[in-house]
Amino acid sequence: MTTEFGIVYAGHIITSHFGSVVSKVCDCLLRRGPLSSREISRLAESDINHNKVKDILSLLIQHNCVQAFSVEPPDGSESKATVQYIALFNSILHRERYSKFSKVVKEELGPECVDVLDGLLSNGRLTLEQMIDRDRDRDSKGSEVIKDSLEKLVAARFVERVPSPEPVLGNKEEGPAKKRGGKASKIFKEPETLEERVLEAATPVDAIRFPFIFEQDSSSTLADEDSNISEGKRKQPEVDSSGPSNEVIWRPNFEELIRRLRHKACVEIVKERRDEGCANVLKAMLEVGRSQEKKAKPDKSVPVSMGSIYEELIKTEAGREMTQERVEACLEQLSATSSYLPAFVIESDDSYIVDFKSIISVAQKDEMESVVMRRYGKEAFRMFRYLSQEDRFVETDKIADAALTEKKDTPQILLKMWKDGYLHMQKLAVTGVYMPFLLWKVNKLIVSRQMLDEMYHASLNLSLRLTHEKGSEKELLLLPMEKLEGALKERRNKYRAKSVLLASTKFKLDDAIMLFHDF
């Protein structure tokens, strides 16, 4: 779900990481959808010539922010398939989450693997040889350690082989769908986007994507000389992205890293709303079912038996404190429904399924309601909750009766929320009645989209403010801290407090963005 401020925010990330010229090319792709390099040089600023565009595209491909592809010409057509480039909005936003990814890997595989992952995150794509060279320039752990770490990262699916540089898409009748636009249909139904189709076509099968054994010599059958696995056709790429040799190139696998963050978020949500025991049981369930998760964000997990949950649970210290009876009680609690919480786990034929969608929806609902509460007040909060529960159009007076709010004030409160896009309104004209009846509804998809756009906006604002604060204290920051005294020291401390607050808020806000966009 890309929104207006999502694009502005993505553009800002690219500007701060690669400069404004690269950002212009990226912005062009984000706003106009897939384009060929010639089209980009025509549409982007006049000072970016074709060769420069090609260089910028190579850079963006290296950092996994752009993917090349071509569409098969229609049968019998003489025209050649042109290479097009598509900006990967999600991968651009992931650039702000690198510290979160490193933390996940550190917790699971230790600091050595983090170093390798950090290298991949900051360089985009690397061969094993390049990783070893990088290590040699730093604190030199040795090539064996690097190779072991890479093997561990690939086995855990945190790192993958680079996708096909230029997959060929089958010629569907409707042709390449526009990335943006068609707003109304997007609101109610999310069809498979072109971005998804391109990524699917570029991704090799699991055996090639996550090989068990890999060699670094160029004669290896695994080398990236022909990676167009999915559709079998490959031309010489217009933009060279495969590196100097045809050695295997690796990159971070955002899909798996986001999956881990999704699981972590689910455990946290359950811990806060139920208790530690339930969170431990859920964590064990996720651990058991993870390897069988085929989609990036499935609605439900695979069924897990009580035996396998307990087996997984006793691997952890906290889990060993739990008896089987306690685990059963936790599962019962997780399956319970109330007006406050839906069932997080579904029991079916002696096994249990984690309902990801319901867990995530609870956190999304809390995010939405807290904004409504703070922005519009307690009465609006009750009305919003009532309309969310009803999930249908309700007349103004009925809302006032249910929320026990003053009938005269109710229309104004509802109108305020409607103006900001938090409510959906319909007028119902009745013969003989002068004033039309107003009917109201909470459309969760529209509210989610609205909130997401505002969150991108807020994230951008926090980032800009942080840069502004840094810029206004530029000279002060050049002075060494230990030499500062009195008013200057106080000013420096204030700057530090401000930047910590801005950065930590942005970090937490990004968690909320992931709730609505990535989970």
Added chain:
Amino acid sequence: MSKRKRPEPKSSSSGINEDEKNILGLIRSKQGKGATTSEMRSATSIQQSLITKAITSLKKSKLIKEVPNMNNKGIKHFLAVEFEPCKELTGGDWYIDGALDVSKIEGLKEICVKILERCERAKKVVTLDVVYKYFDKDGGDGDQLSREQIREILKNLVLDNVVMEVKSNGLSGFSATRIGEICYKLTGKKGCGGGGGEARDGAFALVPCGVCPHIGICTPDGLISPMTCVYFQKWLDF
């Protein structure tokens, strides 16, 4: 030749004339909703001046009463004295003189939370009956509450996210209740004041932009921007 005066319609045995009788009949047929003068005119085809005259006379004879419409103070409804004004005119049980009795509602909500707290300490499941019995026993202040009113208060606490509704499954904690019966529990949410109700703090609501009324007109280089924002200034004032 002098014009002959039109004879007044014969008074009936109860002392009211034909027009008044028609209007009274219409008002009575409308029961608790009553009738407005324009409804009387279109239903009876009597002239406005005669309607006004008839209303004054019926009011004087204490056969009808005037009730204001809480949604539109300018419109008067006339009801037969034997009927009580309906919910649409008064606003319902929670309205006094056309205004919502907020203090009464908040007071009742606080009492309900206390009952729930007490019952939860005693490990007792709370149903509507339990709360109703409490009010029936202790609420002897002459203001008797109906079961429906108590249900409305509990529902309102659910909307406040202070109380949750749970359907009894007849097992463990719910053994004293019928399967499927709605029970009430405190949500025990962090940051919830007694009976006040608060949302869980979301990450977005904690950023000034999350509650900013001007977010729609805020742009990086605009008049309102994160660099000139007064809310940011206040938030970052250490």
